[in-house]
Amino acid sequence: MPETPPQQFASDNYSGICPQALDAIVRASAAGSAPAYGDDPWTRLAEDAIRTLFNTDAAVFFVFNGTAANALALATLCPPYCSIIATDIAHADTSERGAPEFFTGGSKLMTPPCPDGKLTSAAIKLCCRKAQSPQASGPAVVTITQPTENGLLYTPEEIRALADTCHEHGLSLHMDGARLANAVAALGCSPAAITWQAGVDALSFGGTKNGMAVGDAVVFFNRKLSRGFAERAKQGGQIASKMRFITAPWLSMIKSGAWLENAKHGNACARLFATELAGVTGLDLAWPVQSNGVFLLLPEQSMNTLRVKGWRFYTMFGGVARFLFGWDAKPETVKALAADIRASLQA
Numbered sequence: 554m555p556e557t558p559p560q561q562f563a564s565d566n567y568s569g570i571c572p573q574a575l576d577a578i579v580r581a582s583a584a585g586s587a588p589a590y591g592d593d594p595w596t597r598l599a600e601d602a603i604r605t606l607f608n609t610d611a612a613v614f615f616v617f618n619g620t621a622a623n624a625l626a627l628a629t630l631c632p633p634y635c636s637i638i639a640t641d642i643a644h645a646d647t648s649e650r651g652a653p654e655f656f657t658g659g660s661k662l663m664t665p666p667c668p669d670g671k672l673t674s675a676a677i678k679l680c681c682r683k684a685q686s687p688q689a690s691g692p693a694v695v696t697i698t699q700p701t702e703n704g705l706l707y708t709p710e711e712i713r714a715l716a717d718t719c720h721e722h723g724l725s726l727h728m729d730g731a732r733l734a735n736a737v738a739a740l741g742c743s744p745a746a747i748t749w750q751a752g753v754d755a756l757s758f759g760g761t762k763n764g765m766a767v768g769d770a771v772v773f774f775n776r777k778l779s780r781g782f783a784e785r786a787k788q789g790g791q792i793a794s795k796m797r798f799i800t801a802p803w804l805s806m807i808k809s810g811a812w813l814e815n816a817k818h819g820n821a822c823a824r825l826f827a828t829e830l831a832g833v834t835g836l837d838l839a840w841p842v843q844s845n846g847v848f849l850l851l852p853e854q855s856m857n858t859l860r861v862k863g864w865r866f867y868t869m870f871g872g873v874a875r876f877l878f879g880w881d882a883k884p885e886t887v888k889a890l891a892a893d894i895r896a897s898l899q900a
């Protein structure tokens with residue numbers, strides 16, 4: 554039997570809980586009894602910490618995962634007789650089993666083809682033109698993913714341009730930030746600069762892939778748009794009764810700076826991995842490395858060799874091998890994977 558690799562890079566949610574998040578759970582538990590359903594000091598402080606992080610008076614909510622964050626945020630922003638515009642590789646469309654459509658209770662997703670996984674103003678305008686008849690489900694909201702599912706970044710200027718198009722057409726702009734921290738780390742900007750200052754109305758802010766056990770936040774920069782969110786979250790089974798075990802880690806991650814350090818580390822490991830593979834014949838990067846993901850075009854035989862060696866990875870977007878690096882990625886294991894990839898191409 555081949556030796557099992559010591560660590561896997563199939564996804565950043567393969568990782569354990571980072572120390573700052575885990576310690577916070579232990580400490581919040583040691584405090585004994587506390588009010589349930591978010592009526593506790595950790596939850597209030599975590600909401601405040603997120604408002605401070607974004608430097609604005611947003612409405613903040615916590616749910617168990619990213620699918621719920623997206624589906625409930627989109628349902629809050631989109632009436633059942635309207636539609637949601639997303640790219641054709643958006644997690645909300647490909648990987649949520651229809652949760653956005655389900656929670657909206659009738660909305661459609663419009664997914665114009667977006668060759669590099671990034672939405673454009675032209676694509677949004679085309680969707681609006683196509684759905685002009687009173688019989689069509691006219692769009693009400695656009696959702697973009699930052700970084701995208703294929704690891705690319707929108708610059709603040711690109712987001713501003715999309716937001717302007719949305720607002721000119723009466724649409725709100727939602728951002729799926731399952732890995733927002735990686736985008737902030739990579740762009741070296743403030744969280745505000747790529748969200749509300751660029752025109753984003755609501756955000757799904759990922760905690761799980763950043764190093765927490767569980768729990769993503771939903772941030773409505775436009776408070777008026779958050780009406781009904783808390784009720785939908787409860788109806789959807791997404792209000793943790795022991796909320797402090799989601800929010801104490803959030804507070805600790807932000808106060809300690811771990812949210813950004815973890816993301817910087819993941820991004821650095823992705824760059825290391827790409828550097829280890831630079832110039833190797835027989836493989837190509839499907840997209841440039843801009844965050845914590847590396848997407849490789851590898852021959853089928855090479856992928857099989859890697860699987861036999863015990864490496865796990867997803868193939869997405871029609872056969873692209875995806876590697877994602879989390880807070881705990883060990884540089885020596887990153888190098889070992891790269892070495893096995895190089896060897897698999899020479900076999």
Ligand SMILES: *Cc1c(COP(=O)(O)O)cnc(C)c1O
Nearest residue numbers: 618619620621644698702729731
């Ligand atoms: C992981 C992910 C989510 C959330 O997924 P859950 O498994 O529900 O936490 C949402 N959007 C993107 C782009 C993701 O990668």
